[in-house]
């Protein structure tokens with residue numbers, strides 16, 4: 001059974017790795033990912049300057065397997081992650097940088113800086129929903145064009161886009177055209193669903209403090225939206241762009257669903273936040289069982305093999 005895969009030509013020893021977000025901000029957390037069964041080390045989205053993030057409480061559980069959060073990009077500043085990316089090479093697995101600018105120039109500075117780092121892949125976060133007054137750039141197609149023309153200038157390491165969820169086919173069409181025009185190497189879809197509201201009716205209160213309780217929703221609740229986005233991009237990008245599936249993957253069966261929809265690998269956010277590093281091992285085992293059940297001998301063989309009624 002071959003469960004190795006690749007993203008943008010970079011080999012991954014398994015289908016499952018962490019998503020940017022939970023427990024990937026400090027060097028100690030990243031080293032723990034290095035020692036775990038995560039097939040890559042995806043680092044927290046970084047900005048030019050260090051940030052404390054939003055006031056607490058800024059993360060809350062929603063039901064059994066979902067979360068709402070408005071962290072506000074707490075991170076140590078990009079220079080630290082350039083340093084970490086080099087030190088993390090000792091774990092012998094790909095390191096993924098994730099970057100977000102407050103201006104297009106900042107995005108360009110960050111993307112170019114990581115070209116000279118230990119990172120193997122550079123994920124441009126075009127979809128952080130949690131900064132007050134800053135729209136998600138992934139929903140502004142004109143700005144996306146400007147962004148892509150800047151970050152893709154200095155080749156070398158593969159550039160990817162972390163996309164927000166799209167809900168209408170015309171948006172998948174436009175974004176796919178941009179991705180192909182600017183030779184984006186991979187996409188990660190989807191980010192959390194931004195600006196959702198969870199209410200505690202007994203306390204008559206929001207459950208998180210920032211932005212009047214608005215935050216990004218992740219976990220089981222968003223899995224069907226994530227699957228639809230993976231399927232939509234897989235169809236439109238005709239196998240030329242690698243896809244990380246992200247959104248509500250809690251076990252190996254969920255991971256198998258993303259494989260059928262066309263994902264080359266999956267990233268785990270909410271389940272990693274809730275369960276810790278053990279999630280990578282049990283998801284890989286569950287995925288293998290599903291592949292065996294359907295008589296597939298590799299990831300490659302099963303990719304995109306969704307049946308339509």
Ligand code: DHB
Nearest residue numbers: 070071072073074128130
């Ligand atoms: C944060 C949330 C996100 O969904 C994201 O993509 C990046 C950062 C945050 O609030 O820290």
